Amino acid sequence: MANKLIVTAAPHITSEDTTQKIMQRVSLALMPTLIASVIIFGINALILTAVTVIACVVFEYLYCKLVGREVCISDFSAVVTGILLAFNLPATLPWWMAIVGAFVAIVVVKQLFGGLGYNFANPAIVGRIALALGFASKMSSYPLPANSVDAFSSATPLAVVGQAGSESYVTLLLGQHGGVLGETCAITLIIGGLYLIWTKVISPIIPVTYLATVAVLSVLAGQDPIYQLLSGGLILGAFFMATDYVTSPTTNKGKLVFGIGLGVITCGIRFFGTMNEGVSFAILLMNLVVPYIEVLTRQDRLGIAKVKKTKEGAAK
Numbered sequence: 415m416a417n418k419l420i421v422t423a424a425p426h427i428t429s430e431d432t433t434q435k436i437m438q439r440v441s442l443a444l445m446p447t448l449i450a451s452v453i454i455f456g457i458n459a460l461i462l463t464a465v466t467v468i469a470c471v472v473f474e475y476l477y478c479k480l481v482g483r484e485v486c487i488s489d490f491s492a493v494v495t496g497i498l499l500a501f502n503l504p505a506t507l508p509w510w511m512a513i514v515g516a517f518v519a520i521v522v523v524k525q526l527f528g529g530l531g532y533n534f535a536n537p538a539i540v541g542r543i544a545l546a547l548g549f550a551s552k553m554s555s556y557p558l559p560a561n562s563v564d565a566f567s568s569a570t571p572l573a574v575v576g577q578a579g580s581e582s583y584v585t586l587l588l589g590q591h592g593g594v595l596g597e598t599c600a601i602t603l604i605i606g607g608l609y610l611i612w613t614k615v616i617s618p619i620i621p622v623t624y625l626a627t628v629a630v631l632s633v634l635a636g637q638d639p640i641y642q643l644l645s646g647g648l649i650l651g652a653f654f655m656a657t658d659y660v661t662s663p664t665t666n667k668g669k670l671v672f673g674i675g676l677g678v679i680t681c682g683i684r685f686f687g688t689m690n691e692g693v694s695f696a697i698l699l700m701n702l703v704v705p706y707i708e709v710l711t712r713q714d715r716l717g718i719a720k721v722k723k724t725k726e727g728a729a730k
Contacts, residue, residue, distance in 0.1 A: 433530070437490030439615050443606035444497050444654065450599035454559045454589050455505035463595070465509045467496030469516035477525045491530050495519050498538035501596025501650060502694070503545070506557050511549050515541040535701040536658050539694050546694075556592035586644035596650040597691075607653030619669040620662060620676075621652040627677025635685050648680065651693040661701040668704075668711040675700045 451459040470492040478485040499515055519541030524533045546553045585591055589599030596603070610616045625643055632639040643649070656662060656676055663672050676696045683692025 433489045433491065436615055437494050439613055440494050440610065440654070441490060441497060443609045443615075444494075444501070446602035446605055447501065447596060447599055447650075448497070450589055450602045451501075451505070451595040454598055455557055455595065458505040458557075459500075459595050462503060462505055462507065462509070462512055463497060463500040466500040466503070466512050466516050467493055469513045470496035470499070470520050473517055473520040474525065477521055478529075481525075483529065486530065489530065492520060495524070495537050495541075498536075498596070498650075498654060499541050502538060502542035502594055502647065504553065504556050504594050506555060507545075507549075507552055511545060511552060514548075515545045518544045531660055533660055535698050536655050536661050539655055539697050539701075543694055543698060556594070558592045559590050583640060583644065586641070594647070597645075597647040600644045600649055603649040603653065607649065610653060610657075616653070616657040617666075617669060619666060620657050620673045623670055623673025624652045624656060624676045624680075625649075627674050628681055631677060631681040631685075635681065637685065642681075642684070646684075646691045647693040651697055652676075655693075656697050656700075661704060663704055663707050663711065665708070665711045665713060668707045671707050671711060672700055672704070675703070 448460070448463060451463075471487050474492040475485055475487050477483075478487075496516060499519055500512070503512060503515070519537035523535060523537040523540045524530065527533050587599075587601045589602075591598060607616075607621060611618045611621075625648070628642055628648060629639040632642040656672070663669050679696035679699055680692040683689055683695060689695075
């Protein structure tokens with residue numbers, strides 16, 4: 415008997431990947447950096463990460479129950495948001511402040527806009543910015559490695575670049591310097607990012623374009639490009655936050671524009687602004703213009719004749 419022709423709605427290409435599997439891979443890719451942060455900053459790094467993850471999951475569960483929405487905490491998206499939020503915080507941040515950041519990320523940015531797939535910006539980024547604006551002194555108290563003589567550092571490597579005592583490339587790769595959890599050990603972030611590309615969780619276009627733009631602009635501005643690439647939250651942002659499916663373009667041309675825009679804004683803030691770091695604000699600003707990038711870079715529909723206009727402007 416011949417097979418029947420079944421006509422269904424798009425999409426017609428399916429995959430065995432699910433949101434849960436993708437988020438689990440992202441969580442796995444972040445584990446080397448979490449281990450490194452615990453080694454560098456001590457047990458506080460692990461406790462802070464556990465607090466933000468638990469807070470994000472609990473807030474998502476309670477909000478869904480409150481509004482009668484299906485509870486989707488099993489998809490691991492809240493777990494990933496919690497880990498990324500922790501990676502944007504110093505290890506010594508009070509726990510209650512981290513919980514406030516989790517509330518902003520999950521309830522305000524994600525759930526109030528409709529849940530996963532409807533958020534206008536990366537939740538962890540907005541949570542981090544809210545904490546930086548609301549608790550500036552605590553967010554800028556960067557602990558030094560646990561084996562350091564001093565307890566705190568008032569500056570990240572970006573604040574002292576070019577000065578005597580600036581960190582070496584090896585120090586930046588291994589993370590033996592002050593900063594937030596996810597901007598220290600560059601080598602583990604690179605390993606995690608390459609894992610995501612290898613497993614095809616993310617496309618390399620955005621991170622490669624972002625990093626390349628920062629490198630080129632750093633050279634043009636007379637800055638050390640390697641130092642700029644390895645310092646701050648650039649690698650974390652490029653591989654794990656700028657590549658968020660919901661808040662980044664879907665077309666290849668759009669991803670190129672997105673990555674270049676991220677690099678230009680980041681370098682503009684770093685080189686000409688009053689802040690040493692510009693990754694968070696760059697990602698937030700580019701998230702807001704993604705709908706316009708999508709419209710301007712969308713592919714032409716196949717099989718449909720283009721509308722031609724006469725000299726008077728009327729369509730033929």
